[in-house]
Amino acid sequence: MSDASVSRVPWTFLTNHARVLVQIARDPTLRVRDIAARCELTERAVQRIIADLETDGYLSHTRTGRTNRYQVIPDTQLRHPADAGATVADLLAAALTRHHDGEQARRPAAESVPAE
Template sequence: MLVAVARDPDTRVRDIAASIGITPRATLTILSDLESAGYLRRNRIGRRNEYTIDRHQPFRHPTIADHEIGELLRVLARTQGEDA
């Protein structure tokens, strides 16, 4: 979910759901959980939302808590045309 948001911060919930293969309701639940945990912020712009990921948040699991989610997103969320 974070990868989908990182690739397109103003994408619609139904588009995120379709790209991941889950329902829009499940997508809203996960986005809400991520927002509550501090991994992303939602900014309402008219009828749409724009999401901002806090790339400096550490992973929750203790074995990788010394890494930030931004490290993973840099690898996974590359858009077409970006250099490696």
């Protein structure tokens, strides 16, 4: 059997948690429905991811009426030992530098990622 005929499992560079975090950093007022659409996930999956991120100190939210406003906590260290010393701010700085279309990305809201 040739290598070309072996089916490969698709993989990506970013986890769903990173995708959700990036979307929230771009716009802290996004609804779960909008985050799900942008990340190509279900709303339920996004809710679980947001709960994980809040539980582990990467994100917080405040509720105003029926809407949530999220706040990324930029000084939180990344979890994997290979990323020792890197913070959420470091990840977002790299992820928010450019969009997939090559145009300059919109900077995250000031309250999400403070200036260094």
